Amino acid sequence: MNTTQEKILSILSGICGETLEEDQLDLDLFENDLLDSLGLVELLVELESQFDVKLSPSEVSRSQIATPRLIADLVESRMAQ
Amino acid sequence: MDLFRILSQHAQQRGHQIAVSTGEETITYRQLEEYSDRLAACLLSRFGPGKEPFVVYGHKSPWMLVCFLACAKAGRAYCPIDTSLPAQRLTEILEETQTPVLLCTEALPFPHPRAFSPDTIRSLAQSPGMGPPQEARVQPEDIFYIIFTSGSTGRPKGVQIPRRCLENFLDWSCQLAGSREDKAGAVFLNQAPFSFDLSVLDTYTCLFCGGTLRPMTRSIQEDYGALMNFFQTTQGAYFVSTPSFAALCLADPRFCQELLPRLRAFLFCGETLPPSTARALLQRFPRCQVINTYGPTETTVCVTQTPITLSMTEEQALPVGRPKEGITLEIWSPDGTPLPYGEQGEIVILGDTVGAGYFRRPDMTEKVFCSPVRQGKAIPAYRTGDLGFLSPDGMLHFIGRGDHQIKLHGYRIELGDVEENLLKLPGVRRAVVLPQMREGSVHALVGFVEREGIEDSLAASLQMKKQLRTFLPGYMVPKKLVFLPKIPVTPNGKTDRKALEGMLP
Numbered sequence: 091m092n093t094t095q096e097k098i099l100s101i102l103s104g105i106c107g108e109t110l111e112e113d114q115l116d117l118d119l120f121e122n123d124l125l126d127s128l129g130l131v132e133l134l135v136e137l138e139s140q141f142d143v144k145l146s147p148s149e150v151s152r153s154q155i156a157t158p159r160l161i162a163d164l165v166e167s168r169m170a171q
Numbered sequence: 172m173d174l175f176r177i178l179s180q181h182a183q184q185r186g187h188q189i190a191v192s193t194g195e196e197t198i199t200y201r202q203l204e205e206y207s208d209r210l211a212a213c214l215l216s217r218f219g220p221g222k223e224p225f226v227v228y229g230h231k232s233p234w235m236l237v238c239f240l241a242c243a244k245a246g247r248a249y250c251p252i253d254t255s256l257p258a259q260r261l262t263e264i265l266e267e268t269q270t271p272v273l274l275c276t277e278a279l280p281f282p283h284p285r286a287f288s289p290d291t292i293r294s295l296a297q298s299p300g301m302g303p304p305q306e307a308r309v310q311p312e313d314i315f316y317i318i319f320t321s322g323s324t325g326r327p328k329g330v331q332i333p334r335r336c337l338e339n340f341l342d343w344s345c346q347l348a349g350s351r352e353d354k355a356g357a358v359f360l361n362q363a364p365f366s367f368d369l370s371v372l373d374t375y376t377c378l379f380c381g382g383t384l385r386p387m388t389r390s391i392q393e394d395y396g397a398l399m400n401f402f403q404t405t406q407g408a409y410f411v412s413t414p415s416f417a418a419l420c421l422a423d424p425r426f427c428q429e430l431l432p433r434l435r436a437f438l439f440c441g442e443t444l445p446p447s448t449a450r451a452l453l454q455r456f457p458r459c460q461v462i463n464t465y466g467p468t469e470t471t472v473c474v475t476q477t478p479i480t481l482s483m484t485e486e487q488a489l490p491v492g493r494p495k496e497g498i499t500l501e502i503w504s505p506d507g508t509p510l511p512y513g514e515q516g517e518i519v520i521l522g523d524t525v526g527a528g529y530f531r532r533p534d535m536t537e538k539v540f541c542s543p544v545r546q547g548k549a550i551p552a553y554r555t556g557d558l559g560f561l562s563p564d565g566m567l568h569f570i571g572r573g574d575h576q577i578k579l580h581g582y583r584i585e586l587g588d589v590e591e592n593l594l595k596l597p598g599v600r601r602a603v604v605l606p607q608m609r610e611g612s613v614h615a616l617v618g619f620v621e622r623e624g625i626e627d628s629l630a631a632s633l634q635m636k637k638q639l640r641t642f643l644p645g646y647m648v649p650k651k652l653v654f655l656p657k658i659p660v661t662p663n664g665k666t667d668r669k670a671l672e673g674m675l676p
Binding site for chain 2 (some may be wrong): 114131134
């Protein structure tokens with residue numbers, strides 16, 4: 091697990107109310123009702139403040155951010171730009 | 172004013188104007204009148220002139236409004252149920268109402284012998300023939316709608332609103348943020364499901380004024396791209412929603428006056444409006460008024476209003492407004508004595524939109540509905556259980572609840588209702604649900620569960636939440652479950668809520 095993934099898991103734990111660990115990197119956040127529209131907004135706010143990655147809610151589809159791993163990948167690809 | 176007469180006038184004077192549209196399906200004022208007349212006549216001949224309510228099931232279809240009005244024209248109260256309600260809760264409400272017919276504008280989750288399908292409704296409504304006689308309609312003292320809300324014992328309770336209350340409400344709501352004439356032809360955006368009485372504010376005010384209602388489906392509300400597109404294409408003038416929903420929209424930088432150039436007002440109800448949300452809206456929508464309102468379902472949607480100014484948003488909390496004409500507010504001490512200005516106590520609402528109590532629950536009705544004598548006259552009143560105070564200028568300030576009822580994103584939830592449903596799950600011995608607060612509003616629910624032989628694992632928590640979702644609407648399912656070997660109790664044996672509050676994440 092890299093540091094981006096670690097940070098994402100910690101951000102998500104705060105938003106979802108559940109403690110997410112390394113073995114949950116591929117957990118589907120929407121199917122398990124861990125993330126809803128309001129949670130999604132909180133997530134984007136956190137990504138901006140912690141990684142300086144600015145994403146508007148209409149730019150990201152649910153399939154791009156369905157799991158902690160996908161969110162980490164998206165953040166890394168944006169940081170590389 | 173007489174709602175039925177106004178709708179007939181619209182059918183004649185603005186018959187071709189769209190009354191309600193989802194984009195995919197559209198109904199004009201003439202169609203609304205004709206379809207509801209025909210459907211009402213069919214319902215009346217089939218089920219007779221009884222008083223049992225009719226249940227209307229669906230989501231945001233324009234046919235929902237046809238069904239509501241058809242019930243009223245056939246002399247029946249209607250009870251709206253949204254498709255988001257779990258099957259079990261729906262079954263409880265069907266048992267409770269003993270409805271002779273279930274009008275479905277969407278497919279039901281299970282077959283039901285008394286259901287009318289969307290196709291049946293359409294063909295009855297479009298069949299040739301006459302409308303029902305005017306005398307058959309719901310009369311001023313008859314119940315117009317019944318809305319089910321969370322009950323503390325784990326069973327939902329039906330709030331009954333007579334036609335007279337709805338009309339008294341509309342005489343006032345049509346003047347919010349501009350005159351009734353200003354609203355003719357204007358577009359009203361609807362966010363709340365029809366099973367939530369906030370929708371009465373947009374839907375009936377719109378119909379009363381001759382506007383066009385644009386309901387947003389759940390799938391639009393959950394997809395920002397679709398939502399912003401919806402705002403751009405609908406060109407709404409009145410935005411009626413919970414403050415949570417507006418806060419969600421504000422997360423998109425495109426949500427501003429340029430996107431909605433015709434927008435004139437935000438009307439909020441259902442939960443506390445945070446000053447930060449109001450300020451952001453006033454800044455991004457310089458041509459809009461932000462109106463805060465307050466009121467429980469029991470007294471017909473809302474009974475106070477005030478425009479929010481930028482200077483008000485500097486304060487810690489926003490006022491909820493002054494009462495409408497026909498309503499007086501009092502603040503009571505626990506023994507029922509009215510308190511002077513500035514003192515905190517229970518908010519009591521007296522006047523012409525106080526509803527008719529709970530459906531077939533005289534015991535519960537008696538506890539909170541009363542008729543105190545004022546100036547020699549008995550006035551219908553409702554004890555809200557909300558805490559607040561009145562300032563000397565008559566402005567009401569809401570503080571919070573005196574019991575275990577909370578508001579989460581506009582939804583009213585009895586914590587006991589969630590607790591009772593947690594107890595239905597296998598192995599659960601005790602359950603306590605507490606609100607997690609953030610900036611003065613409820614942010615999430617946390618459930619503390621005493622259960623034998625369970626490790627505090629994510630899998631167990633996800634599994635229990637999934638089971639809970641089969642009995643309860645999603646918004647009532649706690650965000651986090653904390654498993655405890657024993658729920659702490661105070662020395663006199665009561666649940667130690669304070670100790671549990673200390674354990675909140």
